Amino acid sequence: MDTKRLILFIALSFGILFFWQKWMEERYPQIKTPATTASATNGATPQAQTTPGQAPQDAGRLQRGQRITVKTDLFNAEIDTNGADLRRVELLKHGMVDNAKKPFALLQDEGEHIYVAQTGLIGEGLPTHKSIFTSTQTAYQLADGQKEVSVRLEATGPDGVKIAKIYTFKRDSYLINVKYELVNGSAKPLTTSAYYRLLRDGKTPEGSGGHMGATTFTGPAVYTDKKKFQKVEFSKLDKGEATYEQAAKDGWVAMLQHYFASAWIVSPTGLPAVGGANGVRYELKKLPDGLYSAGVIVDLPTIAANAKYETSVPLFVGPEETRVLNTVSEGFDLIKDYGIFTIFSKPIFAVLDFIHKMVGNWGWSIILLTMLIKAMFFPLAAASYRSMAKMRKLAPRMEQLKAKHGDDKMKFQQAVMEMYKTEKVNPLGGCLPMLVQIPVFIALYWALLASVELRQAPWIFWITDLSVKDPYYVLPVLMTISMYIQTSLSPPPPDPMQAKMMKIMPLMFSVFFFFFPAGLVVYWVVNNVISIAQQWYITRQIEKADDDQPVKLAKA
Numbered sequence: 001m002d003t004k005r006l007i008l009f010i011a012l013s014f015g016i017l018f019f020w021q022k023w024m025e026e027r028y029p030q031i032k033t034p035a036t037t038a039s040a041t042n043g044a045t046p047q048a049q050t051t052p053g054q055a056p057q058d059a060g061r062l063q064r065g066q067r068i069t070v071k072t073d074l075f076n077a078e079i080d081t082n083g084a085d086l087r088r089v090e091l092l093k094h095g096m097v098d099n100a101k102k103p104f105a106l107l108q109d110e111g112e113h114i115y116v117a118q119t120g121l122i123g124e125g126l127p128t129h130k131s132i133f134t135s136t137q138t139a140y141q142l143a144d145g146q147k148e149v150s151v152r153l154e155a156t157g158p159d160g161v162k163i164a165k166i167y168t169f170k171r172d173s174y175l176i177n178v179k180y181e182l183v184n185g186s187a188k189p190l191t192t193s194a195y196y197r198l199l200r201d202g203k204t205p206e207g208s209g210g211h212m213g214a215t216t217f218t219g220p221a222v223y224t225d226k227k228k229f230q231k232v233e234f235s236k237l238d239k240g241e242a243t244y245e246q247a248a249k250d251g252w253v254a255m256l257q258h259y260f261a262s263a264w265i266v267s268p269t270g271l272p273a274v275g276g277a278n279g280v281r282y283e284l285k286k287l288p289d290g291l292y293s294a295g296v297i298v299d300l301p302t303i304a305a306n307a308k309y310e311t312s313v314p315l316f317v318g319p320e321e322t323r324v325l326n327t328v329s330e331g332f333d334l335i336k337d338y339g340i341f342t343i344f345s346k347p348i349f350a351v352l353d354f355i356h357k358m359v360g361n362w363g364w365s366i367i368l369l370t371m372l373i374k375a376m377f378f379p380l381a382a383a384s385y386r387s388m389a390k391m392r393k394l395a396p397r398m399e400q401l402k403a404k405h406g407d408d409k410m411k412f413q414q415a416v417m418e419m420y421k422t423e424k425v426n427p428l429g430g431c432l433p434m435l436v437q438i439p440v441f442i443a444l445y446w447a448l449l450a451s452v453e454l455r456q457a458p459w460i461f462w463i464t465d466l467s468v469k470d471p472y473y474v475l476p477v478l479m480t481i482s483m484y485i486q487t488s489l490s491p492p493p494p495d496p497m498q499a500k501m502m503k504i505m506p507l508m509f510s511v512f513f514f515f516f517p518a519g520l521v522v523y524w525v526v527n528n529v530i531s532i533a534q535q536w537y538i539t540r541q542i543e544k545a546d547d548d549q550p551v552k553l554a555k556a
Contacts, residue, residue, distance in 0.1 A: 062087070062109050062116065068135050070151060072142040072169045074318070076103060083129035084153040084165045085109075086117040086176070089317050091260075100456050100465075106260050106317060114291060115200035115255070117262060117315055119165065119178060122297070123192040125158030133165065147171050160185030174318030175265070175328065182300075182309045190303040196264040196313050197283070197295025198255040202234040205257045216258040216337050216450065220294035222282050224251035229334040231256070237286040249279040252329050253296045254316075256337070259452040264296050265314040265329050274298055274313050319452040322353060338450050344443035349451060356453075362466055363459025366519050370526040373440060374534075381534055441524070448519045459522070466519035473514055475521040480510035482528035489535050 065082030078088040088110075090103035109116050120128035127133070133153035142149045151167040164181040184190040204218050221231045227245040236242040245251075250273040254263035266280050267273040274280065281297045296313075303309045316328055325333040338345040351372070356365040374381070398416060405412040448454055448467065458464045462472055470476060483506035513521050 062114065063130075064109075065132065066138065068138050068140070068151060068153075070140045070149065070167070070169060072149065073171055074174060075169060077169070079151060079153070079167060080109075081133050081135065081153065083118060083120065083127075083131060084133040084155075085119075085129055086167070086315070086317075088116075091318060094260075094319055094452070095456055104260070106262065113201060113203060113205075115198075115262075117197075117264075117317070118199055119180075119194065119196045119313075121157075121163065121180070121182075121192050121194055123157075123190075126161070126192055127155040127157065127163055129197075131155050142169060142171060158186070159188075161190060174316055174324060175268075176315045176317060177312050178315050179310060179312040182303055184303045184305055184307050184309075187305050189305060191300075192303075193297050193299045194311060194313075195283075195295055195297045196315075197293050198253070198262050198264070199287075199291055199293050200255055201290050202292055205260075216339075218257045219255070220284050220292065221254045221256055221335065222251065222284070222294075223254075223329075223331045223334065224248035224282075225330065229331055232284055234286075234292060237284060237292060242284055244282065244284060246283070247279060247281050249273055249275055250330075251280075251282070252332065253282050253284075253294050254335060255294050256335050258337075259455055260319055261316065261335050263316045263328075263332070263335070265316060265332075266296055266298070267329055268314050269327055269329050274311065319455075320450070321452055322349065336450050338446045341443050341446045344439065345447040345450070348440070348443050349447040352447065353453070361459065362454050362457045362519065363463065363522060366466070366522050367526050370523050371530065374527065374530045378534070381531070382538055386538055441520075444523055445516075445520055448517050454517075454519055459518070463518050463522075466522070467517050469515055470518045470521060475518055475525060476510050476513040476516075479513050479521055479525045479528065480506050482525060482532065483509055485532055486528060486535070489532065489539065 062085075063082050065080050067087075068079040068081065070077040070079065074092055076088075076090040076092060077086065079085065080087045086107060088105065089107040090105050092103050094104040096102045096104050107115050107117060118129040120126075120131070122128075133155045135151065135153045140149050140151050148168055148170040150169075152164055153166075154162070154164045157163055162183040162185060166177075166179040166181060168177040168179070170177070178196070180194055182190070182192075198220075202219075217231055217233075219232060219234050220237075221229065222244045223229050224245045226248060230244040232242045232244055248266075250267035252263050252265045252267070254261050266275055275298055278299045278301075280299075283293070283295045283297060285293050287293055298311065298313065300309065300311060314328075316332075318324065320336045322333060322336065325336060338349075348369075352362075352365055352369050355368050355372075356362055359365055359368065397419060401415045401419070402412060405415060451467075454467045456465045457467070459466055462474070463470065487506060513524065
């Protein structure tokens with residue numbers, strides 16, 4: 001009966017994983033962007049309408065102007081003179097899903113996916129994301145030995161007001177500093193606000209689905225010191241049901257997807273909040289043409305006549321690497337989506353990352369992490385294996401009890417329990433290793449699913465990406481074999497049906513693992529091999545002790 005419960009528990013656990021994705025797909029449906037979105041990039045653009053205190057309201061359409069290219073050690077970027085928008089960013093150290101040698105395009109304004117960073121000023125005649133800017137050159141490159149490169153774009157405002165937007169790209173940094181330089185050449189004070197937004201469609205990026213049971217979050221998020229991390233589903237924006245802190249003195253606003261993110265940082269690490277005493281206003285909204293906006297509005301101090309004022313807001317565009325996120329802003333590491341298992345997955349990945357710093361290979365790091373976990377739980381495993389070894393020795397007596405009581409299951413169960421009590425055997429002891437492994441397994445699953453560090457990370461031979469399934473299914477086959485060996489070492493259940501279930505359980509497991517990330521299967525194979533060695537050793541010790549006992553009694 002205990003074995004049957006164990007099998008049901010395992011089947012239920014994997015069933016939950018299997019159907020989790022279906023539930024998540026219903027909760028976070030993939031939103032199709034209308035065909036007009038892509039074609040609108042070349043269409044006529046309506047004039048932006050400015051509402052006092054708000055960013056300009058428009059259809060979110062993108063008009064293409066002259067392009068300014070920027071090449072650094074981390075980016076291939078394009079800035080459009082129309083609005084001085086950051087229209088395209090390729091991450092040079094990360095490959096596309098279908099071609100690892102081609103840089104991953106996170107921001108883009110062409111094709112089937114729209115995702116750009118826009119800024120502008122609020123005020124009559126001031127440049128918005130629809131205004132035309134000019135630049136002295138069309139190509140910039142971060143030269144060897146150079147720490148940063150700046151791109152300056154200029155526009156004119158009313159009554160002699162001059163505006164410059166300056167992008168500064170720094171070496172080895174996914175933070176792009178975006179600075180406004182305002183010179184009030186008029187004879188009267190200038191009052192304005194600056195808005196910063198991320199504009200994208202609601203499509204779920206390719207490769208964002210989990211493996212047999214999980215889907216990562218895609219959509220906007222806001223973080224403030226008061227309300228902390230607040231994710232908002234696109235579906236909530238569609239229905240007008242989004243709830244988040246709209247006014248604060250700190251924080252950041254982001255667009256999140258699997259492995260990658262972009263964010264406007266109001267309170268960068270080590271620097272005062274951009275909004276100062278006046279604070280900022282966060283704004284998440286749905287736009288026409290299937291687009292969504294996640295932005296922040298910063299009220300600037302009044303600029304006196306003939307005075308100059310500068311303000312900067314960093315823009316993060318890059319991978320969700322833990323070491324990078326921890327340096328950006330308070331709470332920014334929360335964008336790495338570990339799902340509901342964060343409390344377990346986060347420390348597991350921290351240990352895995354620490355090991356990786358020493359060995360430099362994620363595959364070997366997973367193996368060492370597995371060995372460490374097995375060492376930590378060895379006392380518990382040893383007690384369980386001793387219990388299983390004793391139950392294995394009691395198997396013949398159990399068969400005798402079954403023959404004695406026939407179909408009277410009640411008396412049979414009572415006799416079995418009495419035998420366990422007499423022999424001091426815990427029938428649940430053999431279940432403990434599996435019960436311990438399941439939460440660790442699920443936590444590691446989410447850690448691997450969320451970690452861009454393992455994306456396209458090779459191990460050995462044919463395993464060139466630990467975040468996807470084994471292309472030749474060698475690891476799942478090895479895992480199935482190891483489970484068959486483990487089953488043979490376990491005490492056979494008295495019920496023939498349970499015995500059959502125990503034999504087919506490895507095959508049931510292998511069906512799931514054929515689709516799991518290779519890194520996770522590596523963990524399970526190594527875990528099984530160590531478990532087999534531990535169980536064999538402890539069983540031999542018990543058998544040896546029993547063989548020596550008659551000799552000791554004779555001598556006595």
